[in-house]
Amino acid sequence: MSDAEYVNIWMRPERPARGPKPTYSRAQITEAAVRIADAEGLEAATMRRIAAEIGAGAMSLYRYVPSRDDLIALVADRLMGEIDVEGMPSGDWRADLTRYATEVRAMWLRHPWIATVHRSLPGFGPNQLRLIERVMGALDAHVPIDENLGLMAILTGYVEGTVREEVSSAEELRRSGLSESEWMARSHPRIQQLVESGEYPIFTKIVMEAGRLHLSRDEQFRHGLERVLDCIAAALPSATGPESENPPNP
Amino acid sequence: MSDAEYVNIWMRPERPARGPKPTYSRAQITEAAVRIADAEGLEAATMRRIAAEIGAGAMSLYRYVPSRDDLIALVADRLMGEIDVEGMPSGDWRADLTRYATEVRAMWLRHPWIATVHRSLPGFGPNQLRLIERVMGALDAHVPIDENLGLMAILTGYVEGTVREEVSSAEELRRSGLSESEWMARSHPRIQQLVESGEYPIFTKIVMEAGRLHLSRDEQFRHGLERVLDCIAAALPSATGPESENPPNP
DNA sequence: CATAATCGCGTACGACGTACCCAGTGGAGG
DNA sequence: CCTCCACTGGGTACGTCGTACGCGATTATG
Numbered sequence: 001m002s003d004a005e006y007v008n009i010w011m012r013p014e015r016p017a018r019g020p021k022p023t024y025s026r027a028q029i030t031e032a033a034v035r036i037a038d039a040e041g042l043e044a045a046t047m048r049r050i051a052a053e054i055g056a057g058a059m060s061l062y063r064y065v066p067s068r069d070d071l072i073a074l075v076a077d078r079l080m081g082e083i084d085v086e087g088m089p090s091g092d093w094r095a096d097l098t099r100y101a102t103e104v105r106a107m108w109l110r111h112p113w114i115a116t117v118h119r120s121l122p123g124f125g126p127n128q129l130r131l132i133e134r135v136m137g138a139l140d141a142h143v144p145i146d147e148n149l150g151l152m153a154i155l156t157g158y159v160e161g162t163v164r165e166e167v168s169s170a171e172e173l174r175r176s177g178l179s180e181s182e183w184m185a186r187s188h189p190r191i192q193q194l195v196e197s198g199e200y201p202i203f204t205k206i207v208m209e210a211g212r213l214h215l216s217r218d219e220q221f222r223h224g225l226e227r228v229l230d231c232i233a234a235a236l237p238s239a240t241g242p243e244s245e246n247p248p249n250p
Numbered sequence: 251m252s253d254a255e256y257v258n259i260w261m262r263p264e265r266p267a268r269g270p271k272p273t274y275s276r277a278q279i280t281e282a283a284v285r286i287a288d289a290e291g292l293e294a295a296t297m298r299r300i301a302a303e304i305g306a307g308a309m310s311l312y313r314y315v316p317s318r319d320d321l322i323a324l325v326a327d328r329l330m331g332e333i334d335v336e337g338m339p340s341g342d343w344r345a346d347l348t349r350y351a352t353e354v355r356a357m358w359l360r361h362p363w364i365a366t367v368h369r370s371l372p373g374f375g376p377n378q379l380r381l382i383e384r385v386m387g388a389l390d391a392h393v394p395i396d397e398n399l400g401l402m403a404i405l406t407g408y409v410e411g412t413v414r415e416e417v418s419s420a421e422e423l424r425r426s427g428l429s430e431s432e433w434m435a436r437s438h439p440r441i442q443q444l445v446e447s448g449e450y451p452i453f454t455k456i457v458m459e460a461g462r463l464h465l466s467r468d469e470q471f472r473h474g475l476e477r478v479l480d481c482i483a484a485a486l487p488s489a490t491g492p493e494s495e496n497p498p499n500p
Numbered sequence: 501c502a503t504a505a506t507c508g509c510g511t512a513c514g515a516c517g518t519a520c521c522c523a524g525t526g527g528a529g530g
Numbered sequence: 531c532c533t534c535c536a537c538t539g540g541g542t543a544c545g546t547c548g549t550a551c552g553c554g555a556t557t558a559t560g
Contacts, residue, residue: 008437048515058541059520059541118418124441132456154474154478157411158411186257200379203382203383223400224403231484268506269556270558296547310508313507511550514547523538526536528533
């Protein structure tokens with residue numbers, strides 16, 4: 001009550017002033033967690049396993065991080081650091097948002113297990129903040145801030161929603177320890193049952209089409225993204241107009 | 251290996267032919283799980299807790315469900331059953347999709363904890379299939395099936411992405427056992443620190459604006475949804491045209 | 501009526517996050 | 531210089547989780 005009771009993980013100093021020098025570091029621990037999660041999934045990144053990865057005892061991690069949840073918050077921000085938004089806003093909002101969306105998707109595909117960490121309250125980590133500044137900066141010159149938030153919700157909703165679907169199948173497979181062919185073997189009877197019942201014509205159509213989809217996932221994503229950006233463009237006050245009746249930045 | 255080895259939860263019959271009559275049922279167990287999750291969050295719905303809720307022993311549940319993961323799959327489909335898509339497709343695709351989106355959001359708000367169950371491989375549950383038929387049926391007359399999938403990805407991406415954000419803050423709060431004011435108390439120093447640093451002008455703008463947002467979350471959602479539907483409309487072959495050059499349903 | 505399948509469920513195991521404790525260490529105050 | 535004590539790493543232990551296994555009781559089928 002009266003003592004420290006730290007508050008936000010980003011406000012808790014990594015190392016106090018006094019005492020012996022710490023052997024490890026938050027960055028090292030976070031990196032180990034990412035490495036394990038990449039290789040074996042996030043649920044394999046237990047405190048004991050992470051500690052072992054860096055050659056520490058399990059309880060030593062708690063000298064650096066107050067709980068596993070806080071460690072995951074660190075990991076999440078570390079992942080956001082992989083998203084390259086250097087030079088944004090560039091003045092070309094469409095190019096900026098395209099790059100951002102592409103970077104986010106690439107990061108998710110590199111670390112599919114973030115699909116399993118439910119987006120939490122804003123963590124206020126440095127990388128998250130950098131993203132906010134750079135990416136929302138792209139539209140900041142064109143719309144007021146609440147409009148900007150609304151449009152970004154559409155964009156990030158689309159990006160995260162679609163890539164989550166791409167990624168969580170793979171995650172689910174790995175988690176269940178099934179190979180893709182094993183999963184198909186298990187699901188096929190059910191699919192066949194549904195198709196043969198004749199009650200699900202659209203589902204059947206999807207199954208039939210699945211064999212010969214002519215667009216790769218990359219192309220599908222880019223195609224949908226273009227549409228979403230068109231949608232955002234339509235909501236922007238036309239830059240070609242002589243004057244905007246709703247000046248965004250007074 | 252040689253014996254049953256059931257495959258998909260929906261293909262495993264609830265009750266075999268022989269033996270004594272079961273005391274409970276999948277539906278009863280699923281309902282109990284939903285009840286507990288609504289009241290105390292999904293992580294409180296442990297096997298022991300669910301069993302206690304219906305007055306059974308912990309291990310009895312495994313007579314009905316092969317694992318907790320499968321039970322969650324049952325729960326997920328049960329939630330999809332709450333989404334009312336009766337009478338779809340009605341012929342007015344925009345009305346259908348609006349209703350669907352609104353229903354999905356309402357369901358998420360009733361059961362915020364579904365944000366924590368990562369969307370898995372298609373479970374092929376009856377309610378999920380009903381949704382596919384009804385909702386994708388809305389556009390089926392207008393576009394080929396792969397286009398339909400792409401457009402639905404945009405819609406569901408937006409809906410789930412935005413409502414996930416609405417909901418996961420509340421979930422995170424409950425999970426951490428903090429009240430909203432406690433959370434604010436913990437975060438405020440960090441927010442203040444960031445604002446005062448002067449390095450985050452857009453973040454600062456958001457914080458400032460937060461006090462007087464003039465649109466309710468409902469209105470924000472509807473507003474964004476209209477934009478997404480406009481975006482879908484733009485991708486549809488114009489119904490007013492004399493003939494479509496790409497006949498969707500041969 | 502005998503048989504075997506299925507019932508509910510008690511016990512037990514190996515994992516998890518982490519509270520608590522203790523011995524060792526090294527910078528600050530004398 | 532020595533002394534102190536805030537800090538270090540980490541071992542042990544607790545409560546909880548999902549669930550494997552096996553028991554006696556029950557009941558549809560031969």
